[in-house]
Amino acid sequence: MGPATIIIFLLGIANFAINRAVFDSGHPLLVRLPAASQALGSRFALGSEFAVLFFALLLSVRGWPGYAWAYGVYTAFNAGAAWLILSRRV
Structure with missing residues (x-):
């Protein structure tokens, strides 16, 4: 198990x-x-x-550490959307 x-x-x-x-x-x-x-x-939502x-x-363990970056971007978009919802801007 690597850092990714x-x-x-x-x-x-x-x-x-x-x-x-x-x-x-x-x-x-x-x-x-x-x-x-x-x-x-x-x-x-939790299942997906x-x-x-x-x-x-799975992809990270199989030798695709670049998915850490992709998942980081995905998390950033999730955090941005959550901030918009929780701050009642949407």
Whole structure:
């Protein structure tokens, strides 16, 4: 396990925390959804986040350390979108 794998793993933890913060924020767009859609949407979002993390880790371990950069950019976009949602700019 190299440094790229560790970086991707730590960024993955950050992405899960970002997603949870957005879903727990009570943003008006999320509150308007029916309860079933909220639960299903959060599960799907966390499931897709896990899939992206899993494949980034898999590719990193298989000798593609450049995916650490790609996952870092992905995390930056997630953080930017979360900031817009949590600061009520959207």
